[in-house]
Amino acid sequence: MSKFFSDSGSKLVGQEMFKVLDRAKELERLGNEVIHLELGQPRFDPPVDLIPSTIRSLSNKNVGYCSSYGLYSLREKILNKNIKINSNLTIDNILISTANLLISQILHLCCNQNDKVVVFSPTFPTYIASACFFNIELIQIPLSLNNKFQLTKNDIDKAIKFNPKMIIINSANNPTGAVYDEDVLRYLNDLSIKNNIWILSDETYAQIAYHKNFYSTLNFENKNLITISSFSKVYSIPGFRVGYVIANNDVIDKLALSCSTLISCLPIFTQEGIERVIENDEIYIQKMNKNLLDIITDVVNLFEESILLKSQYTSPQSAYYMFLNISQTGLNDIEFCNELLNKFYVACTPGSSFGDHFNSYVRLSLCGNYEAVTDGVKRIINFIETFKKI
Amino acid sequence: MSKFFSDSGSKLVGQEMFKVLDRAKELERLGNEVIHLELGQPRFDPPVDLIPSTIRSLSNKNVGYCSSYGLYSLREKILNKNIKINSNLTIDNILISTANLLISQILHLCCNQNDKVVVFSPTFPTYIASACFFNIELIQIPLSLNNKFQLTKNDIDKAIKFNPKMIIINSANNPTGAVYDEDVLRYLNDLSIKNNIWILSDETYAQIAYHKNFYSTLNFENKNLITISSFSKVYSIPGFRVGYVIANNDVIDKLALSCSTLISCLPIFTQEGIERVIENDEIYIQKMNKNLLDIITDVVNLFEESILLKSQYTSPQSAYYMFLNISQTGLNDIEFCNELLNKFYVACTPGSSFGDHFNSYVRLSLCGNYEAVTDGVKRIINFIETFKKI
Numbered sequence: 111m112s113k114f115f116s117d118s119g120s121k122l123v124g125q126e127m128f129k130v131l132d133r134a135k136e137l138e139r140l141g142n143e144v145i146h147l148e149l150g151q152p153r154f155d156p157p158v159d160l161i162p163s164t165i166r167s168l169s170n171k172n173v174g175y176c177s178s179y180g181l182y183s184l185r186e187k188i189l190n191k192n193i194k195i196n197s198n199l200t201i202d203n204i205l206i207s208t209a210n211l212l213i214s215q216i217l218h219l220c221c222n223q224n225d226k227v228v229v230f231s232p233t234f235p236t237y238i239a240s241a242c243f244f245n246i247e248l249i250q251i252p253l254s255l256n257n258k259f260q261l262t263k264n265d266i267d268k269a270i271k272f273n274p275k276m277i278i279i280n281s282a283n284n285p286t287g288a289v290y291d292e293d294v295l296r297y298l299n300d301l302s303i304k305n306n307i308w309i310l311s312d313e314t315y316a317q318i319a320y321h322k323n324f325y326s327t328l329n330f331e332n333k334n335l336i337t338i339s340s341f342s343k344v345y346s347i348p349g350f351r352v353g354y355v356i357a358n359n360d361v362i363d364k365l366a367l368s369c370s371t372l373i374s375c376l377p378i379f380t381q382e383g384i385e386r387v388i389e390n391d392e393i394y395i396q397k398m399n400k401n402l403l404d405i406i407t408d409v410v411n412l413f414e415e416s417i418l419l420k421s422q423y424t425s426p427q428s429a430y431y432m433f434l435n436i437s438q439t440g441l442n443d444i445e446f447c448n449e450l451l452n453k454f455y456v457a458c459t460p461g462s463s464f465g466d467h468f469n470s471y472v473r474l475s476l477c478g479n480y481e482a483v484t485d486g487v488k489r490i491i492n493f494i495e496t497f498k499k500i
Numbered sequence: 501m502s503k504f505f506s507d508s509g510s511k512l513v514g515q516e517m518f519k520v521l522d523r524a525k526e527l528e529r530l531g532n533e534v535i536h537l538e539l540g541q542p543r544f545d546p547p548v549d550l551i552p553s554t555i556r557s558l559s560n561k562n563v564g565y566c567s568s569y570g571l572y573s574l575r576e577k578i579l580n581k582n583i584k585i586n587s588n589l590t591i592d593n594i595l596i597s598t599a600n601l602l603i604s605q606i607l608h609l610c611c612n613q614n615d616k617v618v619v620f621s622p623t624f625p626t627y628i629a630s631a632c633f634f635n636i637e638l639i640q641i642p643l644s645l646n647n648k649f650q651l652t653k654n655d656i657d658k659a660i661k662f663n664p665k666m667i668i669i670n671s672a673n674n675p676t677g678a679v680y681d682e683d684v685l686r687y688l689n690d691l692s693i694k695n696n697i698w699i700l701s702d703e704t705y706a707q708i709a710y711h712k713n714f715y716s717t718l719n720f721e722n723k724n725l726i727t728i729s730s731f732s733k734v735y736s737i738p739g740f741r742v743g744y745v746i747a748n749n750d751v752i753d754k755l756a757l758s759c760s761t762l763i764s765c766l767p768i769f770t771q772e773g774i775e776r777v778i779e780n781d782e783i784y785i786q787k788m789n790k791n792l793l794d795i796i797t798d799v800v801n802l803f804e805e806s807i808l809l810k811s812q813y814t815s816p817q818s819a820y821y822m823f824l825n826i827s828q829t830g831l832n833d834i835e836f837c838n839e840l841l842n843k844f845y846v847a848c849t850p851g852s853s854f855g856d857h858f859n860s861y862v863r864l865s866l867c868g869n870y871e872a873v874t875d876g877v878k879r880i881i882n883f884i885e886t887f888k889k890i
Contacts, residue, residue, distance in 0.1 A: 114696065114724075115754065119609035122757040151564050161563070165555045173551070173739040174541050210764050218633070219509035239761040243608070306504065334504075349563040349767045364505065367512040371629040372762075374600050377739045380767070 118245050125235075127463045130447045134457040145478075145486035148457040150284065150431070152346040152477045154401070157387040157394045160345060164383025172378040178370040179362070180206025180354070181381040187388045188354055195328040202359040206376060207369050209314060209340035209353025214240045215368045216336055217276070219361070220308045221246045225275035230261055231465030232433055232473075234284050234312065238465070249274065252467040255435055258424040259286035266298045276308035282315035282324060285433045285464050285473040287426020292325040299330045311337045314353075315429040317344045317395050320403050322427040333358045341384050343429075344395060350380045402430050405476050409487050416491045418498060430477040433461065434490075437470035439497045446472055454489040508635050515625075517853045520837045524847040535868075535876035538847040540674065540821070542736040542867045544791070547777040547784045550735060554773025562768040568760040569752070570596025570744070571771040577778045578744055585718040592749040596766060597759050599704060599730035599743025604630045605758045606726055607666070609751070610698045611636045615665035620651055621855030622823055622863075624674050624702065628855070639664065642857040645825055648814040649676035656688050666698035672705035672714055675823045675854050675863040677816020682715040689720045701727045704743075705819040707734045707785050710793050712817040723748045731774050733819075734785060740770045792820050795866050799877050806881045808888060820867040823851065824880075827860035829887040836862055844879040 127148075134144050179185065185204045193199050207215065213236050221227060223245045229237050231250040241248035249272050253259045261279065269277050277298065281290035302309045311327040316339060327337050340353035355365060369375065387394075406426060413419045422435040436446045443460035450456050461471030474490070476483050517538075524534045569575065575594045583589050597605065603626050611617060613635045619627050621640040631638035639662050643649045651669065659667050667688065671680035692699045701717040706729060717727050730743035745755060759765065777784075796816060803809045812825040826836045833850035840846050851861025864880070866873050 114610075116608065116610055116612045116615070118612075119754060122609070122754050122761070124753075124757065149565070155561065156563060161558050161561065165558055168551050168555055168558075171545065171551065173546060173737045175539070175738050208763050211762055214762050218506065219512070220504075220506055222506045222508075225506070236761065243758070243761050347563045348565050349765075349769070351763065351765075351767060363514075364509060364512050367514065368633070371512070371626065371633050372601055372604050373598050373741065375739075375741075377741060377767075377770070379739070 118243060121242055125463055127460050130444070130451060130457060130460065133448065133451055137451065137455065142455055144451070145456045145482050145489070147474045147476070147478070147483065147486045148459045150343070150475050150477065151348055152343060152430075153479055154346040154398055156345050156347050157391055160347065160383050160387045163386035164379050167379035167382035172382060174378065176375040176378045176381070178366045178375050180376060181378060181385065184381045184385040184388075187385055191388060192328055192356060195326050198331065199328075199356065203356050203362060204354060205362045205365050205369070206352065206354045206381060207365070207373070208351045208376070209338055209342065210236055211372065212338050212353060212355050212365070213237060213310070213312070214243060215365055215372070216310055216338070216355070217241060217244055217246060219364050219368060221275050226272050227276045227278060228269040228272055228274045229278045229465075230265055230269075232259070232285050232461065232468050232471065233278070233465055234280055235463050237278050250465045250467065252465065253286070255422070255424065255433075259283065259288045259433065261288070261290045261294050263294055263297050266294070266301065270301055270305060270307070274307060276310055277302070278310045278312065280312040280314075282313070282319055282428030284315060284429055285431040286424065287429050287431055288424070289319060289322045289324055289427040295325060295327060296330070299327065299332055299335065302334045303332055307334060309335045311335065312339075313337055314340045314343055318399060318402065318430065319428040320399065320406070320426070324428060328356060336361055345384065345387070345391070346398070350384070352376060352380050352384055402477065405480050405483050406430070408484055409476055412484065412487050412491060416495065418494050419491060430475060432474045432476065433464070434472050434474060435470060436472055436494065439494055443469045443472055450490065450493050454493050456486045456489050458490070508633060511632055515853060517850050520834075520841060520847060520850065523838065523841055527841065527845065532845055534841070535846045535872050535879070537864045537866070537868070537873065537876045538849045540733070540865050540867065541738055542733060542820075543869055544736040544788055546735050546737050547781055550737065550773050550777045553776035554769050557769035557772035562772060564768065566765040566768045566771070568756045568765050570766060571768060571775065574771045574775040574778075577775055581778060582718055582746060585716050588721065589718075589746065593746050593752060594744060595752045595755050595759070596742065596744045596771060597755070597763070598741045598766070599728055599732065600626055600741075601762065602728045602743060602745050602755070603627060603700070603702070604633060605755055605762070606700055606728070606745070607631060607634055607636060609754050609758060611665050616662050617666045617668060618659040618662055618664045619668045619855075620655055620659075622649070622675050622851065622858050622861065623668070623855055624670055625853050627668050640855045640857065642855065643676070645812070645814065649673065649678045649823065651678070651680045651684050653684055653687050656684065656691065660691055660695060660697070664697060666700055667692070668700045668702065670702040670704075672703075672709055672818030674705065674819055675821040676814065677819050677821055678814070679709060679712045679714055679817040685715060685717060686720070689717065689722055689725065692724045693722055697724060699725045701725060702729075703727055704730045704733055708789060708792065708820065709818040710789065710796070710816070714818060718746060726751055735774065735777070735781070736788070740774070742766060742770050742774055792867065795870050795873050796820065798874055799866055802874065802877050802881060806885065808884050809881060820865060822864045822866065823854070824862050824864060825860060826862055826884065829884055833859045833862055840880065840883050844883050846876045846879045848880070
């Protein structure tokens with residue numbers, strides 16, 4: 111049967127990480143309580159007006175088609191927010207779509223099958239899956255835990271040598287929590303202009319930053335620059351499936367055609383719900399960041415107390431993930447995740463989901479409630495400590 | 501700039517039909533009232549429990565991720581409905597996604613760039629746009645007004661001669677309203693099995709049928725058959741963006757991976773809203789069909805009274821579109837639409853949006869309210885009558 115699928119259809123294969131998830135669900139069905147540190151699903155309530163205003167829009171029967179560019183009034187509000195970063199932006203630079211889909215739409219728009227795209231790994235799995243979906247050659251340049259997974263000018267030089275059509279960056283980063291330096295981003299931007307290379311800059315976690323100020327690529331003037339973001343994480347509404355892209359208006363017009371082909375449009379009511387809160391989200395975001403920082407600080411303290419783990423992770427500067435080196439256990443990532451789940455009932459994500467070079471890492475997601483996350487981390491430390499005697 | 505896009509990105513170009521729409525909007529901004537016969541957006545209220553149950557789900561904060569297969573409980577209810585047609589179906593044969601996106605997902609899954617896909621035209625524009633999106637060769641076999649745009653065994657023989665990887669059919673049909681005969685569908689199905697050709701059967705309008713019983717491809721046992729449908733039209737909720745696919749479980753598993761790459765998942769609350777009404781939708785659908793039939797009957801009566809139009813259309817057996825031959829005006833479809841809009845303030849869709857052979861046709865959408873639709877149709881008849889003297 112599978113030989114009968116297209117080449118790229120045949121390449122769609124399940125990932126090992128889903129087998130870990132399936133096993134976690136099976137354990138729960140059998141009556142066990144599992145601590146979920148594998149999901150990037152925030153557990154906070156959305157901003158207080160968001161759901162009521164979505165409900166109001168539904169009550170007004172806003173259940174028809176919307177523009178392929180997204181709701182005009184929401185685009186305006188996204189503009190008002192981002193014009194503070196770059197005063198040259200206009201509404202023609204903004205389109206609303208699902209952020210996950212935008213990754214595929216942008217790869218399709220910019221890259222042919224023979225083109226090369228560079229990511230710096232560990233990296234968000236959708237970049238890898240989406241490049242595979244379109245048969246685009248993806249080059250993974252690994253960053254190093256020793257350098258706190260920071261992007262350097264040297265890494266960018268390496269990327270340019272591949273003569274890529276596009277370079278994808280993700281600051282603030284999932285899964286490492288790294289926030290990239292302004293001068294490194296500027297170096298990349300200059301080379302993108304000079305060498306005519308697309309930059310896809312994913313800033314989904316821009317507003318969740320703790321120890322370092324986030325620097326946005328929106329500061330740059332560059333027709334080759336495409337910046338995406340999402341409301342999923344910052345408003346704790348991943349199920350709304352609403353994100354946006356900011357780019358040159360030629361790119362935006364093409365992406366509107368891409369939207370009209372693929373999905374026609376997004377619902378109106380989800381966009382109206384978001385529109386209502388976007389102008390007054392500062393306090394909500396501050397509170398969320400404080401909550402997350404409390405969890406992260408205590409998790410870091412737990413790791414610092416463990417001799418085996420002390421230097422095997424970096425404290426996240428943003429977002430809510432930790433990328434943990436587990437090579438001292440002698441297990442690979444899949445074995446580690448399975449044993450941790452079976453013996454300690456904690457689920458986390460194998461590192462190889464984030465790139466080819468990371469099968470001695472796992473990702474922990476710290477966005478659950480305080481007790482569950484710290485309990486889960488303590489179990490992980492206990493699990494790893496059992497390897498000390500070996 | 502555009503040379504810098506990918507080949508398929510460069511091919512994304514705006515359609516003439518959107519220029520008609522833009523002009524309609526401009527006329528409205530200038531204070532004119534425009535009758536919209538160009539949109540396939542139903543104007544009925546959704547089933548009475550649908551919006552309240554969506555609101556209930558939102559109130560319960562169901563704003564997290566869902567399975568890439570769709571909500572299990574909605575898949576069960578879709579199964580219960582369709583198992584009456586085919587008792588061999590199981591939940592593993594069902595996946596929920598946006599119906600529009602499913603067209604692209606299925607083309608991507610089944611067809612390589614060199615493969616041929618056949619459609620019978622006039623045809624739903626997304627099949628054309630989506631094949632173009634993936635650089636797949638689309639062959640359009642035109643059906644004939646003289647034969648009421650019915651699909652025949654002869655048309656299927658023609659299609660098979662192209663040695664296609666896939667044949668797309670759409671019964672009940674947009675834009676012609678044709679419902680295909682059981683024996684023709686069976687003939688196609690037998691040849692699909694014999695020659696190992698995928699069938700994509702789009703049954704979006706299956707439940708909106710008047711003069712002829714709809715026959716579903718779900719009656720067939722065929723691993724090469726993929727049947728899609730949508731809740732947009734039947735529940736008057738196009739803005740919900742929820743549809744589904746029924747197919748062999750190998751296909752379903754691949755499409756779940758495709759969903760997880762492209763969109764992760766759909767919202768939970770839209771699916772829970774639909775789930776609430778699916779078991780008791782008969783009276784709603786009967787009422788909607790009666791309403792539509794009242795409009796269509798009177799529109800047909802108006803056309804029958806016009807000597808110029810009498811034989812230039814077919815009375816729809818289903819859905820709510822009419823595909824009208826306007827060649828007697830001497831105008832092409834774009835000219836016709838523009839003049840009709842500028843002089844009579846009625847918007848309709850140029851026929852060339854539905855295939856290469858139809859630039860002497862326009863599509864009328866009759867799903868608006870009775871007064872607007874019949875008024876619009878009278879204006880069209882008046883407009884066409886002005887060409888009698890020439």
